[in-house]
Amino acid sequence: xxxxxxxxxxxSGDMLxxxxxxxxxxxxxxxxxxxxxxxxxxxxAARQISGHLAAQGIAVLRFDFTGLGHSDGxxxxxxxxxxxxxxxxxxxxxxxxxxxxxxxxxHSLGGAAVIRAATRLPLVRxxxxxxxxxxxAHVTNNFGAALDKIRDQGxxxxxxxxxxxxxxxxxxxxxxxxDIAEALGNFGKRALLVLHAPLDAVVGIENAAEIFLAAKxxxxxxxxxxxxxxxxxxxxxxxxxxxxxxxxxxYLALAPCPVPEDAPEGVVRVREADAAGFLQDIIINAxxxxxxxxPKDFGGTDLGPSPYQLVSAGLGACTSMTMRMYARRKxxxxxxxxxxxxHNKQHADEAEKSGGKVDVFRREIRMEGDLSAEDRAKLMExxxxxxxxxxxxxxxxxVSVEMGGA
Numbered sequence: 001x002x003x004x005x006x007x008x009x010x011x012s013g014d015m016l017x018x019x020x021x022x023x024x025x026x027x028x029x030x031x032x033x034x035x036x037x038x039x040x041x042x043x044x045a046a047r048q049i050s051g052h053l054a055a056q057g058i059a060v061l062r063f064d065f066t067g068l069g070h071s072d073g074x075x076x077x078x079x080x081x082x083x084x085x086x087x088x089x090x091x092x093x094x095x096x097x098x099x100x101x102x103x104x105x106x107h108s109l110g111g112a113a114v115i116r117a118a119t120r121l122p123l124v125r126x127x128x129x130x131x132x133x134x135x136x137a138h139v140t141n142n143f144g145a146a147l148d149k150i151r152d153q154g155x156x157x158x159x160x161x162x163x164x165x166x167x168x169x170x171x172x173x174x175x176x177x178x179d180i181a182e183a184l185g186n187f188g189k190r191a192l193l194v195l196h197a198p199l200d201a202v203v204g205i206e207n208a209a210e211i212f213l214a215a216k217x218x219x220x221x222x223x224x225x226x227x228x229x230x231x232x233x234x235x236x237x238x239x240x241x242x243x244x245x246x247x248x249x250x251y252l253a254l255a256p257c258p259v260p261e262d263a264p265e266g267v268v269r270v271r272e273a274d275a276a277g278f279l280q281d282i283i284i285n286a287x288x289x290x291x292x293x294x295p296k297d298f299g300g301t302d303l304g305p306s307p308y309q310l311v312s313a314g315l316g317a318c319t320s321m322t323m324r325m326y327a328r329r330k331x332x333x334x335x336x337x338x339x340x341x342x343h344n345k346q347h348a349d350e351a352e353k354s355g356g357k358v359d360v361f362r363r364e365i366r367m368e369g370d371l372s373a374e375d376r377a378k379l380m381e382x383x384x385x386x387x388x389x390x391x392x393x394x395x396x397x398x399v400s401v402e403m404g405g406a
Contacts, residue, residue, distance in 0.1 A: 084117050112134075
């Protein structure tokens, strides 16, 4: 998916550095990602989540808050309120250029910021937080012994993530005046998704509980299991992206995926979702969505079935449907069908010697019901007449075996 470097004016007029991750295909909706305190738009979690949403047709604007990353301005002159104003400015820029954001995603303190900003953005339909504090002032726990110095002397340098930042007393005064519970009470019909890792050592899981309890429905909570606070592992970031993408589709007003006018019924469109791996997004008739991937042993991320597994699924589904259609027409007492399909390849030389084929699909078919031996034999015969079987049989061998009742 294309990722464009852009800039736009923040709350104070300073130019903010941003990335806009856009879909390869049609734009269906827009979103904003807000990074954690003193982080940047380029952390792994932000890149992974934004890229995944872009693959689903959702453009994501991720930017550096004033004074951070590649953005202009002095961090020491910013506070939590200015972060919210930067988010409002980002929303205005995105609306003017591509469309108003319907989804806000915030990581850590960025999560608290998007909750506050959402109440000022009427077109936002959904908010997702990742490891967010229930009280923005929670961030002051990172200041350690410098906290008293900031209060007494008005400012102090604080080391955060290996970098030194000047924190002023005005920052402390500002951040203590924001009530997240109050903002959640004014959420209206906006949906909220709370993602949090139980073992988060920076922002404890109790914060997720407070946010969830303060919010009104619709609201959801999903655990990030063993993820760290920065969601630095690719598998954890991918999982968070999958959850946000699937959850948000229920609440966003997504533009439909257009099907070419000259395309026949049954168009299956496959789009690459991860150029670094093998993950594919599959859209069928602009209504059904699924994914294909390869196992991790083959360089994939195992986020979907492999192509041959999809072929096997097609054979199994067609077999079961064809048997059901015949049993229904003949009024056979077939109660239930289970089809297990496996695929293997045999060496071309061995296939030639045996008169077989390189690809071998094995079907194990279980039928339940008060069926006679004649009924079972006929249904097994019908299984070989399913359309997918006929297609595959031209170049592959299909072995069918009736198994005992499931």
